[in-house]
Amino acid sequence: MRTAEVIGTVTATAKDEQLVGLKLLLTNIIDGDGGVLEHAIVAADTCGAGVGDRVLITYGSAARLPAKITGAPVDASIVAIIDRVSLG
Amino acid sequence: MRTAEVIGTVTATAKDEQLVGLKLLLTNIIDGDGGVLEHAIVAADTCGAGVGDRVLITYGSAARLPAKITGAPVDASIVAIIDRVSLG
Amino acid sequence: MRTAEVIGTVTATAKDEQLVGLKLLLTNIIDGDGGVLEHAIVAADTCGAGVGDRVLITYGSAARLPAKITGAPVDASIVAIIDRVSLG
Amino acid sequence: MRTAEVIGTVTATAKDEQLVGLKLLLTNIIDGDGGVLEHAIVAADTCGAGVGDRVLITYGSAARLPAKITGAPVDASIVAIIDRVSLG
Amino acid sequence: MRTAEVIGTVTATAKDEQLVGLKLLLTNIIDGDGGVLEHAIVAADTCGAGVGDRVLITYGSAARLPAKITGAPVDASIVAIIDRVSLG
Numbered sequence: 001m002r003t004a005e006v007i008g009t010v011t012a013t014a015k016d017e018q019l020v021g022l023k024l025l026l027t028n029i030i031d032g033d034g035g036v037l038e039h040a041i042v043a044a045d046t047c048g049a050g051v052g053d054r055v056l057i058t059y060g061s062a063a064r065l066p067a068k069i070t071g072a073p074v075d076a077s078i079v080a081i082i083d084r085v086s087l088g
Numbered sequence: 089m090r091t092a093e094v095i096g097t098v099t100a101t102a103k104d105e106q107l108v109g110l111k112l113l114l115t116n117i118i119d120g121d122g123g124v125l126e127h128a129i130v131a132a133d134t135c136g137a138g139v140g141d142r143v144l145i146t147y148g149s150a151a152r153l154p155a156k157i158t159g160a161p162v163d164a165s166i167v168a169i170i171d172r173v174s175l176g
Numbered sequence: 177m178r179t180a181e182v183i184g185t186v187t188a189t190a191k192d193e194q195l196v197g198l199k200l201l202l203t204n205i206i207d208g209d210g211g212v213l214e215h216a217i218v219a220a221d222t223c224g225a226g227v228g229d230r231v232l233i234t235y236g237s238a239a240r241l242p243a244k245i246t247g248a249p250v251d252a253s254i255v256a257i258i259d260r261v262s263l264g
Numbered sequence: 265m266r267t268a269e270v271i272g273t274v275t276a277t278a279k280d281e282q283l284v285g286l287k288l289l290l291t292n293i294i295d296g297d298g299g300v301l302e303h304a305i306v307a308a309d310t311c312g313a314g315v316g317d318r319v320l321i322t323y324g325s326a327a328r329l330p331a332k333i334t335g336a337p338v339d340a341s342i343v344a345i346i347d348r349v350s351l352g
Numbered sequence: 353m354r355t356a357e358v359i360g361t362v363t364a365t366a367k368d369e370q371l372v373g374l375k376l377l378l379t380n381i382i383d384g385d386g387g388v389l390e391h392a393i394v395a396a397d398t399c400g401a402g403v404g405d406r407v408l409i410t411y412g413s414a415a416r417l418p419a420k421i422t423g424a425p426v427d428a429s430i431v432a433i434i435d436r437v438s439l440g
Contacts, residue, residue, distance in 0.1 A: 001200070001218040001252055003186065008120055008175040010091065012144060014135050015168035016154050024089070024144070026120055026173060031216040032184055032202055040119040042089040042144060047190050051176060056188060056200070056218060058249045060148055060236055065249040066192050073146045073153040073167045076089055079249045080191035085202060087184040088227060096296055096351040098267065100320060102311050103344035104330050112265070112320070114296055114349060128295040130265040130320060139352060148324055161322045161329040161343045164265055177376070177394040177428055179362065207392040208360055208378055223366050232364060232376070232394060234425045236412055241425040242368050255425045256367035261378060263360040264403060272384055272439040274355065276408060278399050279432035280418050288353070288408070290384055290437060304383035306353040306408060315440060324412055337410045337417040337431045340353055 001058045002029045003082060006051050010042055018072040025049060032085045043076040044069055056080035089146045090117045091170060094139050098130055106160040120173045131164040132157055144168035177234045178205045179258060182227050186218055194248040201225060208261045219252040220245055232256035265322045266293045267346060270315050274306055282336040296349045307340040308333055320344035353410045354381045355434060358403050362394055370424040377401060384437045395428040396421055408432035
């Protein structure tokens with residue numbers, strides 16, 4: 001999994017029907033200090049996350065395990081809103 | 089998932105029979121401002137996308153969930169045409 | 177798999193219910209000499225690992241094979257605590 | 265999927281028995297203009313491709329969908345020989 | 353798949369029980385000329401490979417197809433010892 005910061009939202013009218021009702025958030029992958037490691041990963045939200053939240057993203061078939069996502073063509077999901085990263 | 093811009097089309101005569109009838113588009117992965125992050129990802133279209141469209145691409149086994157793709161040896165699909173990316 | 181060093185812990189209250197009870201560790205991917213190759217990979221612990229340990233991380237659906245992880249939306253797990261890397 | 269150019273062949277005697285009879289080709293991932301993006305991806309051929317051909321490579325579990333590949337420990341396959349990449 | 357050179361071994365006492373008895377080798381991903389492309393990939397051996405051998409590595413669920421690996425939390429396996437890479 002990766003830690004990420006939510007930076008925006010993605011809106012689409014023409015889309016796979018299994019994506020209807022899913023909130024798609026634009027995120028940057030960050031390190032433990034908030035430094036950006038990778039830009040512009042779109043993840044389906046399963047936790048009520050919003051812009052500015054630090055979140056945990058899971059990739060691949062794991063992203064479709066949360067109940068809200070089952071059956072949707074999603075390869076990345078937000079599975080937690082991070083309270084704290086403790087280093088050392 | 090990643091946001092991408094469609095930049096071209098890929099044509100092939102000799103191909104896996106499960107690819108027959110699929111539209112294969114060449115795309116660049118972009119960030120929220122349209123900056124190119126990665127070049128030359130080929131994705132199967134499921135949304136009627138065309139050159140110049142900003143699209144949402146999903147990878148891996150998720151790419152084979154849309155009905156048009158089932159059974160095809162595809163690892164990336166266009167699952168939405170993006171209307172708007174809202175930052176901040 | 178990758179060799180990694182555990183550098184911290186990730187805490188989250190709002191999370192997928194299948195993540196409850198899992199220890200999520202922040203790691204850096206390292207080479208055989210301990211040099212950092214990639215930052216900030218979060219992995220679920222299955223071995224009792226702690227900060228400072230050198231561990232073996234497995235990705236993807238393999239990460240959900242350990243008994244403790246089954247059903248959780250996890251794409252990276254610590255599956256061993258490394259005693260020794262012998263080079264050459 | 266990625267566009268690639270076939271640059272060589274890989275020969276092995278000691279190998280998984282499911283690889284026997286498969287042609288393993290060395291390729292470079294290229295962009296729409298033929299520029300090299302990534303070196304030395306080995307893919308199983310399913311299309312009769314040869315050195316110098318521009319091909320379409322699919323990764324992951326998708327690589328095992330072509331009939332010739334079923335059951336082999338393969339994570340990349342050539343699923344088309346590209347006739348033309350049309351840009352713009 | 354990738355071509356790699358075996359550079360060492362990884363030893364672990366505390367590990368997933370399904371890893372017991374598997375030989376874990378440290379490798380560098382190389383190109384057709386032996387140049388290093390990526391460092392420190394750990395792969396389970398299925399071919400009797402040793403340090404200095406040039407091998408073929410497969411990733412993902414494909415890595416668990418060889419009989420020796422079934423059920424182990426492994427995302428990379430050595431599936432061939434390479435005799436020869438022929439370029440051009």
